[in-house]
Amino acid sequence: MTLNRREFMKWVAASTGTAAVVGCAGTGGPSASRVVVIGGGYGGATAARYVKEWAPDIDVTVVERSNTFVSCPISNLVLGGNTQIGNLTMGYEGLRARGVRVVRGEAVAVDAAAKQVRLADGSTLAYDRVIVSPGIDFIYDSIPGLQSADAQGRVLHAWKAGPQTVALRKQLEAMRDGGVFVFHIPMAPYRCPPGPYERVCQVADYLKRSKPRSKIIVLDSNPDITSKKGLFLQSWNGVYKGMIDYRPNSELADVDVKGMAVKLTFDSVKGDVLNVVPPHRAGDIARTTGLITANQRWCGVDWRTMESVAVKGIHVLADATLSAPAMPKSGSMANQQAKVCAAAVIALLKGGPVVEKPVMMNTCYSFVDGRSAVHVASVHQYDAAQKMTLAVKGAGGLSDKANELEGTYAWGWARNMWGDALG
Numbered sequence: 001m002t003l004n005r006r007e008f009m010k011w012v013a014a015s016t017g018t019a020a021v022v023g024c025a026g027t028g029g030p031s032a033s034r035v036v037v038i039g040g041g042y043g044g045a046t047a048a049r050y051v052k053e054w055a056p057d058i059d060v061t062v063v064e065r066s067n068t069f070v071s072c073p074i075s076n077l078v079l080g081g082n083t084q085i086g087n088l089t090m091g092y093e094g095l096r097a098r099g100v101r102v103v104r105g106e107a108v109a110v111d112a113a114a115k116q117v118r119l120a121d122g123s124t125l126a127y128d129r130v131i132v133s134p135g136i137d138f139i140y141d142s143i144p145g146l147q148s149a150d151a152q153g154r155v156l157h158a159w160k161a162g163p164q165t166v167a168l169r170k171q172l173e174a175m176r177d178g179g180v181f182v183f184h185i186p187m188a189p190y191r192c193p194p195g196p197y198e199r200v201c202q203v204a205d206y207l208k209r210s211k212p213r214s215k216i217i218v219l220d221s222n223p224d225i226t227s228k229k230g231l232f233l234q235s236w237n238g239v240y241k242g243m244i245d246y247r248p249n250s251e252l253a254d255v256d257v258k259g260m261a262v263k264l265t266f267d268s269v270k271g272d273v274l275n276v277v278p279p280h281r282a283g284d285i286a287r288t289t290g291l292i293t294a295n296q297r298w299c300g301v302d303w304r305t306m307e308s309v310a311v312k313g314i315h316v317l318a319d320a321t322l323s324a325p326a327m328p329k330s331g332s333m334a335n336q337q338a339k340v341c342a343a344a345v346i347a348l349l350k351g352g353p354v355v356e357k358p359v360m361m362n363t364c365y366s367f368v369d370g371r372s373a374v375h376v377a378s379v380h381q382y383d384a385a386q387k388m389t390l391a392v393k394g395a396g397g398l399s400d401k402a403n404e405l406e407g408t409y410a411w412g413w414a415r416n417m418w419g420d421a422l423g
């Protein structure tokens with residue numbers, strides 16, 4: 001089915017619960033409103049694209065430190081040897097072709113009084129509204145053994161797709177048959193609730209194929225598998241039976257990089273390859289901008305507009321936000337929040353009404369091997385009485401079992417997301 005532009009925008013409005021606000025045609029100019037977006041990942045790139053698409057007269061600039069977008073979704077498949085990082089890596093030319101200015105640089109400060117974003121090279125960008133979608137940074141403070149860059153280069157997280165993903169794959173390739181892969185999962189909330197368990201499946205898939213005497217020890221800070229438990233266990237107790245030793249309530253005390261061991265409160269677990277995902281907080285720029293409102297980690301927002309509850313005129317998206325109840329930190333949610341935000345930013349700039357009860361949907365696929373996947377889906381809507389976005393009871397769903405058709409859907413989901421974000 002092909003949609004013309006008008007039909008497409010109607011569909012977007014319906015599927016995100018937002019009103020598509022169409023600005024007058026034009027390409028900006030001296031008096032045009034200016035929107036600056038910090039971060040060109042799942043949230044930021046999508047918000048930039050839709051502000052420009054729905055209001056072409058607004059000047060939209062994205063500041064992104066990297067010259068490519070590397071997708072975290074699907075990146076676990078690189079570890080399993082089931083795809084290559086190049087298949088998840090894209091440029092920003094599509095966004096540029098849509099009239100969005102993409103500046104490669106590091107945003108180091110937002111001056112909300114002067115309405116300016118400052119970059120590491122000293123340049124500034126003036127804005128009328130700024131959207132901050134920096135993703136996460138890691139909390140290393142409580143892991144003494146991982147303080148140095150050298151230690152962090154040896155015990156990887158691979159929880160931001162890119163060079164670390166490739167490096168962890170190389171460590172797995174270099175591991176002897178009969179070796180032990182030790183994987184530590186932080187306490188929720190972290191980005192992508194099912195992501196760690198998908199990673200276990202991908203590593204198991206590779207080891208089963210190439211190093212069948214090897215083992216995986218999963219040290220989970222959480223009391224149980226946090227997402228799609230029954231579906232992951234079908235694989236762990238099925239095709240990967242005997243390979244995976246899952247240990248819940250495994251709070252991290254430290255990492256002994258020299259001795260290649262993950263230290264827990266009462267135990268120390270040695271491995272040939274260690275993969276430790278530290279706890280997360282909102283990306284650094286959120287902290288320096290004073291956007292963090294919860295547990296020194298996350299940014300509270302008004303869920304109708306994604307505007308920060310701490311600083312007016314600044315909107316925060318996706319992983320950096322204090323998640324609403326039962327709302328995952330996911331690329332899917334980032335995409336939906338970006339559209340709610342884009343519509344709200346346009347409405348606020350043009351003096352129009354914002355959508356009162358926006359709806360957002362989430363679908364997360366996880367591959368259990370090279371071809372088969374499972375999904376979980378949920379729907380979330382703003383509740384005016386509680387001033388909070390809540391999960392819609394009875395909406396959403398879960399796969400019965402892993403299957404190849406959902407594997408093709410998972411790739412389709414990813415390609416649609418990338419096309420949607422990057423044009």
Ligand SMILES: Cc1cc2nc3c(=O)[nH]c(=O)nc-3n(C[C@H](O)[C@H](O)[C@H](O)COP(=O)(O)OP(=O)(O)OC[C@H]3O[C@@H](n4cnc5c(N)ncnc54)[C@H](O)[C@@H]3O)c2cc1C
Nearest residue numbers: 039041042043065072073107134135192318319330331332
């Ligand atoms: C292994 C793994 C698997 C996953 N699988 C799935 C999945 O299957 N489905 C799903 O929906 N989600 C999945 N996720 C979660 C998903 O990747 C995140 O939820 C999503 O990327 C969040 O979007 P974001 O915009 O908050 O952050 P990001 O997508 O990380 O984007 C942040 C961007 O901001 C840039 N940036 C940060 N600070 C600055 C600055 N100061 N100046 C300039 N640029 C800056 C970064 O370079 C980055 O490009 C997965 C995550 C992981 C780690």
